[in-house]
Amino acid sequence: MELWHHSHILREKVDRNSLLVQGNRACALGALDAGVRFFAGYPITPSSEIMETMAHELPKIGGVFLQMEDEIASICACIGASLTGEMALTATSGPGFSLMQEALGYAIMVEAPLVVVDVMRAGPSTGRPTTPSQGDVLQARWGTHGDHPAIVLAASNVVDMYRLTMAAVHFAQRFRTPVTLLADEVVGHMRESFSPELVGRYRLTSGDFELDEGFLHPSMVREVHPPHTLGKGQDPHVTGLIHDSTGFPTNDPEESERFLRDLYDKVVNHRDELCLYDLVNEDKGRACVVAYGSCARSARAAASAAQEQGLQVEVLHLYTLFPLPVEIIQRVARRVEFMLIPELNLGQYAREVRKFAENWTTVISMGKIDGNLISPDEILERISQLLGKYESV
């Protein structure tokens, strides 16, 4: 990929003579390689390394780095920059993500491209800043008030932090909306080998996910109202009030409903493009583990171990959590006896999957909130229990 020629990630390896890259750092480098040139943020464990990398790297390429006075100022400054055509990204954790919710709703309403990285720590509130969690999943979907769509991705390793950040930028620009990238704390802080080959080899369905040279200026999907970049001769009016295609506020019931439904449809009508996943051992198992983030790695390892024991288990490794990948979930649900969903929360995503899968299969939630990861052994044990329980006819 010609992309690698000026890539930050390649320079990382060459300059540092090191094979290990931290997840948070990979995220920042992915952002830079995807064309992010504006970062405004606020320190918070465990995401601060993303900000620190941006502080070092953005000035070298003429980008804007700002540490703002709080998370609200950060996301607002990012939206401001986005409205002028600069690709903006911010990074935070639970408490900061909570503060940003109102502004995220604004970004959705005004169709501003933006990426928010939430490196999740145990919550609620101050919680446990240095331990992993997946507790912000439903907040990422519904945190801001009102009816709105959401694009939410989840990273499971360092390579994901790099390429899903690039994917997030691509989706944000193509769908003109904020995209949230979730990462469990451990994914942000772990160090793993990184190489262009790993990124290239890591295949996603919905076709190979290839970012070409033009990803910075992708073709946009049908928009609710015309693009309104400030300073480009249109003198646009940008508002968070429900508005019509002129951009000005409207109280008309028909116009209002059409606007909100169009905002929604803009995302959900493109599930085929947005829903990224890997399906391991496709069509081989009586059971499927549906997982994302750190749990997906444990799930894959559990599936490998199970295979050695003669048990076939599928793994639906989700990279896109929302819009909900209904099609693949239902396709798998139709043929398996149960779906096991390990999560570092009290079953937030399991609830969503169950809604769409329970007609065909049993959805079992496996939630853990003690600050520790779910291990491959724990998943394997649960699967064995369940497979023993559900004897094949």
Add this chain to the structure above:
Amino acid sequence: MAGTLIPGETAPEVDRYLHTDRLPHIWCPGCGIGTVLGAFLRAALALDLQKDKTVVVTGIGCSSRAAGYLDFNTVHAIHGRALAFATGIKMAHPEFTVVVLTGDGDGAAIGGNHLIHACRRNIDLTCLLFNNSTYGMTGGQLSPMMDMGEHASTAPYGHTERSFDLCGLAQAAGATYVARATSHGVGRLERLIKDGISHRGFSFVEAVAQCPTEFGKRNRPRDPAAMLEDLRRKSVSVKQAEKMSAEDLEGKIVTGLFHRDTETAEFSSSYQSLLESVRDGQ
């Protein structure tokens, strides 16, 4: 209509900066917001502001509704956060002229922290704060700029807090152009706004204005003309104020230019210099 604009008279030339098809506006008869906005428009005209390179950012409230009537790049942002949006816009495009219109609630209550830091950064923005000491849009609730004893929908027995000196705050936080005028003294207001926009650094202009409906219905005087007369009567210039005791200044509105500093580094320029030095160092 050639010739000099007479301060206080809105000339048709300002129509170029207005979405006249969005008029009439929503403000009440007797509201001071239109007067202050008129002063801003005449200042814009005198400066020949280029629409395409000017961004007006507002928050939420009666005065922030101005965004819908102004024909510039306009951003009607969220409550209290206009300065944060404006900071992102300015840093992404330092060549834009960025003006923030905010109210006493939007700018000094929920937006107080962003005001402090915009002043501290001395970022080249002009913040025009419409102070009518009320939350008019939502029905006349109390504002941090209300005085003790005044009434509001959420202070039905009389307010028990003090207001504070926003210009003092702005100056202490580092703003390099600080001024105040009233909707009565439009000539002065227009000049201060014009100089504030021209000033390279953070300019803070407080425009004290009357709200004869939500504020007026619960306080005296309530008639808009009487409220304007009240503003005139209470106004003292910066020079006069220097000679007055704290006691005599009670209840007075000090108007004029408090502070102008053209030496202190402006934030977006400092950042550009940083970029150059980082680039040279590589």
